[in-house]
Amino acid sequence: xxxxxxxxxxxxxxxxxxxxxxxxxxxxxxxxxxxxxxxxxxxxxxxxxxxxxxxxxxxxxxxxxxxxxxxxxxxxxxxxxxxxxxxxxxxxxxxxxxxxxxxxxxxxxxxxxxxxxxxxxxxxxxxxxxxxxxxxxxxxxxxxxxxxxxxxxxxxxxxxxxxxxxxxxxxxxxxxxxxxxxxxxxxxxxxxxxxxxxxxxxxxxxxxxxxxxxxxxxxxxxxxxxxxxxxxxxxxxxxxxxxxxxxxxxxxxxxxxxxxxxxxxxxxxxxxxxxxxxxxxxxxxxxxxxxxxxxxxxxxxxxxxxxxxxxxxxxxxxxxxxxxxxxxxxxxxxxxxxxxxxxxxxxxxxxxxxxxxxxxxxxxxxxxxxxxxxxxxxxxxxxxxxxxxxxxxxxxxxxxxxxxxxxxxxxxxxxxxxxxxxxxxxxxxxxxxxxxxxxxxxxxxxxxxxxxxxxxxxxxxxxxxxxxxxxxxxxxxxxxxxxxxxxxxxxxxxxxxxxxxxxxxxxxxxxxxxxxxxxxxxxxxxxxxxxxxxxxxxxxxxxxxxxxxxxxxxxxxxxxxxxxxxxxxxxxxxxxxxxxxxxxxxxxxxxxxxxxxxxxxxxxxxxxxxxxxxxxxxxxxxxxxxxxxxxxxxxxxxxxxxxxxxxxxxxxxxxxxxxxxxxxxxxxxxxxxxxxxxxxxxxxxxxxxxxxxxxx
Amino acid sequence: xxxxxxxxxxxxxxxxxxxxxxxxxxxxxxxxxxxxxxxxxxxxxxxxxxxxxxxxxxxxxxxxxxxxxxxxxxxxxxxxxxxxxxxxxxxxxxxxxxxxxxxxxxxxxxxxxxxxxxxxxxxxxxxxxxxxxxxxxxxxxxxxxxxxxxxxxxxxxxxxxxxxxxxxxxxxxxxxxxxxxxxxxxxxxxxxxxxxxxx
Numbered sequence: 073x074x075x076x077x078x079x080x081x082x083x084x085x086x087x088x089x090x091x092x093x094x095x096x097x098x099x100x101x102x103x104x105x106x107x108x109x110x111x112x113x114x115x116x117x118x119x120x121x122x123x124x125x126x127x128x129x130x131x132x133x134x135x136x137x138x139x140x141x142x143x144x145x146x147x148x149x150x151x152x153x154x155x156x157x158x159x160x161x162x163x164x165x166x167x168x169x170x171x172x173x174x175x176x177x178x179x180x181x182x183x184x185x186x187x188x189x190x191x192x193x194x195x196x197x198x199x200x201x202x203x204x205x206x207x208x209x210x211x212x213x214x215x216x217x218x219x220x221x222x223x224x225x226x227x228x229x230x231x232x233x234x235x236x237x238x239x240x241x242x243x244x245x246x247x248x249x250x251x252x253x254x255x256x257x258x259x260x261x262x263x264x265x266x267x268x269x270x271x272x273x274x275x276x277x278x279x280x281x282x283x284x285x286x287x288x289x290x291x292x293x294x295x296x297x298x299x300x301x302x303x304x305x306x307x308x309x310x311x312x313x314x315x316x317x318x319x320x321x322x323x324x325x326x327x328x329x330x331x332x333x334x335x336x337x338x339x340x341x342x343x344x345x346x347x348x349x350x351x352x353x354x355x356x357x358x359x360x361x362x363x364x365x366x367x368x369x370x371x372x373x374x375x376x377x378x379x380x381x382x383x384x385x386x387x388x389x390x391x392x393x394x395x396x397x398x399x400x401x402x403x404x405x406x407x408x409x410x411x412x413x414x415x416x417x418x419x420x421x422x423x424x425x426x427x428x429x430x431x432x433x434x435x436x437x438x439x440x441x442x443x444x445x446x447x448x449x450x451x452x453x454x455x456x457x458x459x460x461x462x463x464x465x466x467x468x469x470x471x472x473x474x475x476x477x478x479x480x481x482x483x484x485x486x487x488x489x490x491x492x493x494x495x496x497x498x499x500x501x502x503x504x505x506x507x508x509x510x511x512x513x514x515x516x517x518x519x520x521x522x523x524x525x526x527x528x529x530x531x532x533x534x535x536x537x538x539x540x541x542x543x544x545x546x547x548x549x550x551x552x553x554x555x556x557x558x559x560x561x562x563x564x565x566x567x568x569x570x571x572x573x574x575x576x577x578x579x580x581x582x583x584x585x586x587x588x589x590x591x592x593x594x595x596x597x598x599x600x601x602x603x604x605x606x607x608x609x610x611x612x613x614x615x616x617x618x619x620x621x622x623x624x625x626x627x628x629x630x631x632x633x634x635x636x637x638x639x640x641x642x643x644x645x646x647x648x649x650x651x652x653x654x655x656x657x658x659x660x661x662x663x664x665x666x667x668x669x670x671x672x673x674x675x676x677x678x679x680x681x682x683x684x685x686x687x688x689x690x691x692x693x694x695x696x697x698x699x700x701x702x703x704x705x706x707x708x709x710x711x712x713x714x715x716x717x718x719x720x721x722x723x724x725x726x727x728x729x730x731x732x733x734x735x736x737x738x739x740x741x742x743x744x745x746x747x748x749x750x751x752x753x754x755x756x757x758x759x760x761x762x763x764x765x766x767x768x
Numbered sequence: 769x770x771x772x773x774x775x776x777x778x779x780x781x782x783x784x785x786x787x788x789x790x791x792x793x794x795x796x797x798x799x800x801x802x803x804x805x806x807x808x809x810x811x812x813x814x815x816x817x818x819x820x821x822x823x824x825x826x827x828x829x830x831x832x833x834x835x836x837x838x839x840x841x842x843x844x845x846x847x848x849x850x851x852x853x854x855x856x857x858x859x860x861x862x863x864x865x866x867x868x869x870x871x872x873x874x875x876x877x878x879x880x881x882x883x884x885x886x887x888x889x890x891x892x893x894x895x896x897x898x899x900x901x902x903x904x905x906x907x908x909x910x911x912x913x914x915x916x917x918x919x920x921x922x923x924x925x926x927x928x929x930x931x932x933x934x935x936x937x938x939x940x941x942x943x944x945x946x947x948x949x950x951x952x953x954x955x956x957x958x959x960x961x962x963x964x965x966x967x
Contacts (some may be wrong), residue, residue: 550876551879552880553876615811622803635860694931695943711916737917741914741917742913745910747888748909
């Protein structure tokens with residue numbers, strides 16, 4: 073159970089806020105990050121959420137002062153578990169409300185985490201005699217009245233953190249090393265008296281509290297009485313937390329003379345002002361400007377509204393200065409350096425303009441990325457533009473402003489002469505002329521020889537048994553008709569002369585029409601070669617690989633119909649005895665693309681073990697040679713030259729169009745060779761000049 | 769429902785694959801059915817392609833400001849004409865044969881013949897002896913060009929060697945690569961790594 077420090081309501085373990093009054097409970101069990109407000113463990117040095125340093129680096133008051141106590145780690149000291157400090161549940165007197173901002177929570181936390189064992193060890197009377205009344209409670213009696221007060225009453229009036237901060241004479245003797253060169257009590261008190269003349273230097277927010285005039289004449293102060301370090305020179309040890317009081321000069325243990333005896337009517341603020349060294353601002357600028365620069369709620373109430381001290385009230389003379397580790401300036405946390413005067417105020421003022429991060433690892437931080445602000449702000453030119461640039465800009469502006477007086481006549485771009493029209497013209501003439509002027513006219517008959525492949529093809533056809541059935545697949549587009557039709561026509565004529573029966577299929581939609589274009593003229597030319605009796609067109613086989621796979625494994629569909637009259641294929645004389653590919657003596661593939669030939673090679677030839685010959689276009693021939701060399705193709709002819717060779721080798725009655733087309737193709741190829749050679753000549757002639765230009 | 773499509777694809781693929789390697793009555797029957805389905809789907813895909821073509825060009829016609837709308841109208845008109853001829857007069861009618869022989873084939877052939885001119889200009893600019901590699905390619909191209917022409921029989925043997933030895937070697941390498949890629953693609957489909965059917 074966690075007891076609320078304000079109302080005493082017992083809350084469940086792990087509660088962060090009081091269920092009765094809403095006060096925050098977590099600050100009693102850890103340190104609250106001054107940057108993001110995240111509660112952390114007591115022994116934490118850095119915030120677990122934003123990484124801000126929770127422990128201030130301790131600066132030694134003087135280098136000559138040896139540490140009398142173990143090095144203080146920071147705000148977490150005393151590093152005592154929360155459970156061992158019952159004073160945490162007791163609200164300190166005159167502290168800020170619990171709903172104060174996070175910046176003041178760590179101050180409250182400091183008050184509640186003072187070592188418990190030190191306060192009870194002091195006599196109550198001694199505590200009351202040294203605790204300033206204004207810091208204790210508003211209605212604190214004077215020193216004479218408070219002396220006989222009971223210890224219990226004193227504990228109620230005086231907060232624990234003040235109780236522990238009051239140096240007692242025996243304790244000061246214990247903690248102060250004999251060799252410490254700290255100023256003596258008399259010197260310190262003299263400084264207080266002397267510094268009272270600096271009331272006019274008190275900031276405005278302290279002047280109302282310093283209205284009570286001093287009773288004694290001020291004396292010149294000694295600058296050497298205080299340590300040179302800034303943090304150690306803070307003269308308001310009694311009004312600030314202990315971690316700041318630790319930086320104050322250590323009082324002399326021999327003569328802890330009470331201040332109230334010398335200045336009975338002096339207020340706390342007057343004493344604070346008097347404690348400042350004359351050479352430095354009595355109230356440091358960072359302290360005077362703090363209410364304006366920082367948020368008001370950052371200051372606890374006990375510091376925000378100083379309470380006047382009644383005459384004769386005891387005043388804390390000087391706290392015991394614990395040993396402080398010297399810290400480098402760069403190790404001082406930002407929130408602490410922000411309280412320093414001068415150079416740190418401007419950055420913090422800029423940071424206030426920055427938006428506070430609401431998420432991510434930078435939650436609660438502002439101004440972490442100053443580059444963004446630098447980019448957002450317009451940058452002035454480091455120096456004025458050069459006169460030449462200014463003149464150029466003005467001239468460009470004048471050109472833009474002046475409208476064209478009269479539209480210039482459109483100039484036709486000069487036409488660059490290229491070789492392309494000449495190439496087109498030469499190629500066209502090479503293709504067209506042979507059709508009208510046979511080479512035989514000039515005794516330049518093209519000898520078609522070297523048809524080894526065509527000879528193989530012819531021998532395969534000649535070896536077919538009469539009246540056997542041959543399957544022809546017309547797998548080329550109409551665009552290749554000029555090349556493939558000649559092949560197919562020569563082969564079909566040869567087949568008709570055998571005679572063999574022909575079944576035509578196609579894996580392309582246009583295939584049946586291509587088959588018709590070849591078969592009908594050839595059959596018509598043969599005379600006694602009839603459709604349905606000697607040849608039939610089965611049409612298009614949809615499904616590509618699936619169709620050919622099915623054809624190879626299952627044969628022709630029983631309900632397949634021929635494409636011209638839509639008669640059942642099985643009822644025709646051609647299809648009566650043809651059920652599968654085993655009933656076909658030869659498969660002739662006319663492939664215009666490599667994909668079509670590959671389908672037959674992959675799906676049909678291995679499965680049906682069919683004999684396949686192919687007539688392919690010149691573009692497919694290099695790929696088809698691989699199947700021919702592997703034995704998957706029994707024979708192969710390619711291109712227009714293959715068709716012409718086949719026409720001649722098959723001893724057809726009269727040469728067909730393939731031989732004439734080969735003449736045109738030969739002329740076109742020779743022209744192309746000439747064009748390529750011309751291109752290389754031009755290239756090598758222009759090359760030295762081009763290289764020279766590139767080097768130049 | 770992607771898991772269902774994946775399961776169906778993997779199951780059918782495994783059955784067809786097993787049917788390719790094993791002769792088993794049940795596998796043969798299942799393989800036959802699946803092939804039939806594939807053929808039917810392919811035929812419907814052709815029909816869908818026709819519908820898609822019509823929709824695309826109709827949409828272009830609806831937006832008359834778009835350039836090429838006139839060509840879309842011509843495409844639709846021609847397709848409709850051929851379709852009506854085929855439907856009413858038959859695929860083997862003389863009218864459709866005339867359209868095919870005297871319109872489709874010449875136009876297609878002429879369009880394809882333009883490639884020869886483009887190749888000629890490309891050969892003029894590309895086949896230049898800029899380096900050792902381009903010189904080798906230039907020599908090989910000239911050998912095949914001239915050897916393809918029966919006018920010079922001396923280079924015919926050289927052309928045959930170029931096509932038979934280095935040409936076939938290169939083609940075999942390509943075919944082997946295609947085969948390995950096909951196997952890898954098939955395995956990825958069979959184990960569900962690639963699911964083009966569910967995208």
